[in-house]
Amino acid sequence: MDRKPDVNTSPRVLLVFPKFYENSMWNFKEAMEIQGARAAAPPLGLITLAAMLPQTWRIGLLNANCEPLTDEAIRGVDLVMTGGMLPQEPDCLEIIERCRTLGTPVCVGGPAPTSTPEVYDRADFVVAGEAEGILPEFVAAWERGERTGRFTAAKFKADVTSSPIPRFDLLTFSHYLYIGVQFSRGCPFTCEFCDIIELYGRAPRTKTAPQMLAELGRLHDLGYRGHVDFVDDNLIGNKKAIKLFLPHLIRWQEEHGYPFKFSTEASLNLADDDELLDLMRRANFFALFTGIETPDEATLIQTQKKQNTRRSIADSVHKLYSAGMFVTAGFIVGFDSEKDSITKAMATCIADTGIPIAMVGLLFALPNTQLSRRLRKEGRLYENYAATTADQGDQCTQGLNFVTLRPQRDVLADYRDVLAQVYEPASFFERVREVGRRLDRPKFAAQNIQWKAVAKDLASMTRILWRVSVKRPELAKHAWGAFLATARSNPAALEAVITNIVIYLHVYPFSRYVMREIDSRIAAIDAGQWVQPTLLAPEDAPAAPKRPGLPGTPHLAAVA
Numbered sequence: 001m002d003r004k005p006d007v008n009t010s011p012r013v014l015l016v017f018p019k020f021y022e023n024s025m026w027n028f029k030e031a032m033e034i035q036g037a038r039a040a041a042p043p044l045g046l047i048t049l050a051a052m053l054p055q056t057w058r059i060g061l062l063n064a065n066c067e068p069l070t071d072e073a074i075r076g077v078d079l080v081m082t083g084g085m086l087p088q089e090p091d092c093l094e095i096i097e098r099c100r101t102l103g104t105p106v107c108v109g110g111p112a113p114t115s116t117p118e119v120y121d122r123a124d125f126v127v128a129g130e131a132e133g134i135l136p137e138f139v140a141a142w143e144r145g146e147r148t149g150r151f152t153a154a155k156f157k158a159d160v161t162s163s164p165i166p167r168f169d170l171l172t173f174s175h176y177l178y179i180g181v182q183f184s185r186g187c188p189f190t191c192e193f194c195d196i197i198e199l200y201g202r203a204p205r206t207k208t209a210p211q212m213l214a215e216l217g218r219l220h221d222l223g224y225r226g227h228v229d230f231v232d233d234n235l236i237g238n239k240k241a242i243k244l245f246l247p248h249l250i251r252w253q254e255e256h257g258y259p260f261k262f263s264t265e266a267s268l269n270l271a272d273d274d275e276l277l278d279l280m281r282r283a284n285f286f287a288l289f290t291g292i293e294t295p296d297e298a299t300l301i302q303t304q305k306k307q308n309t310r311r312s313i314a315d316s317v318h319k320l321y322s323a324g325m326f327v328t329a330g331f332i333v334g335f336d337s338e339k340d341s342i343t344k345a346m347a348t349c350i351a352d353t354g355i356p357i358a359m360v361g362l363l364f365a366l367p368n369t370q371l372s373r374r375l376r377k378e379g380r381l382y383e384n385y386a387a388t389t390a391d392q393g394d395q396c397t398q399g400l401n402f403v404t405l406r407p408q409r410d411v412l413a414d415y416r417d418v419l420a421q422v423y424e425p426a427s428f429f430e431r432v433r434e435v436g437r438r439l440d441r442p443k444f445a446a447q448n449i450q451w452k453a454v455a456k457d458l459a460s461m462t463r464i465l466w467r468v469s470v471k472r473p474e475l476a477k478h479a480w481g482a483f484l485a486t487a488r489s490n491p492a493a494l495e496a497v498i499t500n501i502v503i504y505l506h507v508y509p510f511s512r513y514v515m516r517e518i519d520s521r522i523a524a525i526d527a528g529q530w531v532q533p534t535l536l537a538p539e540d541a542p543a544a545p546k547r548p549g550l551p552g553t554p555h556l557a558a559v560a
């Protein structure tokens with residue numbers, strides 16, 4: 001006879017999402033303060049994991065970006081499960097050490113431990129890869145009484161149609177600006193610097209329509225309304241699958257009175273597909289992130305981003321505005337084939353597209369990419385190229401972790417100049433006005449207004465305009481100008497205009513901070529104080545980046 005599991009003896013597990021380091025373009029601090037949120041997005045990986053663990057296990061979730069992780073919390077459980085992305089590495093390593101000191105076994109997983117499992121050697125368990133394929137093996141080992149282990153999932157094999165509804169019930173929705181869901185994993189393209197295709201593969205795997213609607217239904221039942229982000233690497237990676245799914249999503253939105261507005265990430269070739277744009281518009285997609293990277297055609301070819309070539313980037317972006325989505329985009333300075341004229345070309349491209357928030361960063365060779373493998377082969381990769389410390393910035397300040405082909409000083413100076421031009425208030429707000437002129441939001445978005453959300457938006461709008469006027473008087477004239485012009489000509493675009501202004505409240509001072517950091521890097525080069533870090537020998541085994549401050553690892557200087 002089967003024995004019922006005894007809930008009181010089943011393991012107590014704490015899922016911990018480590019802290020991100022603070023100095024990042026992606027840290028939307030002001031937006032969070034205004035909305036009363038504590039973090040941008042919840043840990044979708046961990047709440048998906050929570051749904052996969054035996055449901056008799058007693059599971060708690062702690063997001064260290066929202067509340068502190070105490071020793072009591074660690075002592076009070078049988079197992080801590082943690083992990084995340086590269087910028088969370090320093091805190092994740094600290095959590096591992098605290099668990100060891102307090103005697104609680106710790107298991108790590110997620111994208112960073114998958115890319116560089118050797119960094120997490122001190123954890124009792126390391127689970128590399130997508131959990132769907134491998135978690136049962138970890139659970140079986142735990143239930144056999146094993147307290148250490150290494151598990152590696154077969155690459156790109158996880159069947160996402162078997163992925164359960166994430167445990168959204170573990171979240172406090174008010175802690176977040178938006179909630180993430182995921183339809184597909186992987187991307188068909190081959191951009192040289194990208195680790196997505198190494199982690200999730202080039203054949204996008206998609207969930208089924210009923211599965212997705214069940215996830216959205218669960219969010220809806222739990223009372224969540226508003227912004228939902230499809231965190232897909234490239235939502236249109238499998239065009240056939242997304243075109244089959246979107247009509248279901250449109251019907252669901254209609255039946256439920258449009259409770260959600262969606263954002264996502266997609267490649268720029270979305271602009272070539274009118275049918276897809278129309279479907280996304282009707283489903284109420286309102287924002288899109290895309291990787292433009294550079295306006296230089298030769299560089300796009302060299303970095304294998306061919307989908308962005310042979311097109312007018314500005315026209316493609318304007319088409320997205322016509323479909324009702326405002327655009328944010330990634331740009332990179334520091335590619336091998338880049339020319340000295342990049343500053344002007346990039347600033348002009350950003351102005352022409354009218355993209356207010358252009359995430360311009362320095363090229364950073366991520367571990368586990370074609371780029372880092374090539375640079376190592378060419379003997380140009382710094383030995384400790386992927387090191388992260390808690391006080392470090394992101395690729396804006398810490399990029400160029402390799403020997404550049406143009407003099408490093410020139411690349412840094414160009415980068416600094418792009419930032420100066422792009423985030424100068426007059427030019428930023430001109431792009432915001434452009435969004436206000438071009439964005440064509442669908443009628444139903446106004447007809448199906450969620451009054452609860454409007455009240456929240458109005459309250460935040462008042463706080464935003466007050467904050468701009470009082471805290472940043474130098475921006476007030478521009479912000480009010482863009483706001484009033486849009487209110488008169490295209491009120492449906494006001495929400496997008498305000499959202500961009502809020503993000504600017506973080507990005508404007510952040511860009512100034514980055515410029516100061518870059519200036520000091522340039523000054524060090526000019527003064528002859530900069531010493532090139534040791535390079536990885538081409539024949540070195542796959543880089544096993546050593547980390548500062550770890551017991552047993554000598555302290556090594558951070559990436560210069």
Ligand code: B12
Pocket residue numbers: 020021024026027040041042043044045046048049081082083084085086087107108109110111112115127129130131132180182185186194195196199200231232233366394395
């Ligand atoms: C949404 C997202 C963000 C959001 C934030 C999300 C959040 N919760 O805070 C935003 C936009 C802010 C963001 C920013 C950045 N991101 Co990001 N992001 C993503 C994205 C697109 C989706 C993450 C997600 O929810 N996935 C869905 C869940 C279900 O998948 P998952 O997290 O991998 O979890 C699965 C497994 O990994 C595993 N798992 C996860 N955790 C654990 C823990 C344990 C114990 C176990 C056993 C298993 C396990 O189980 C899950 C189910 O299989 C991923 C790409 C991707 N496909 O995942 C990139 C990704 C995680 N980001 C990445 C990076 C580098 C960044 C940035 C530095 C910007 C950049 N791209 O350069 C910034 C830094 C942020 C900062 N504040 O400093 C890299 C990480 C690379 C690495 N080696 O660590 C990724 C992989 C992609 C990429 N190249 O951009 N990101």
Ligand code: SF4
Pocket residue numbers: 187188189190191194195196197233234267291
């Ligand atoms: S399009 Fe984006 S996700 Fe796809 S390979 Fe290129 S950078 Fe990676």
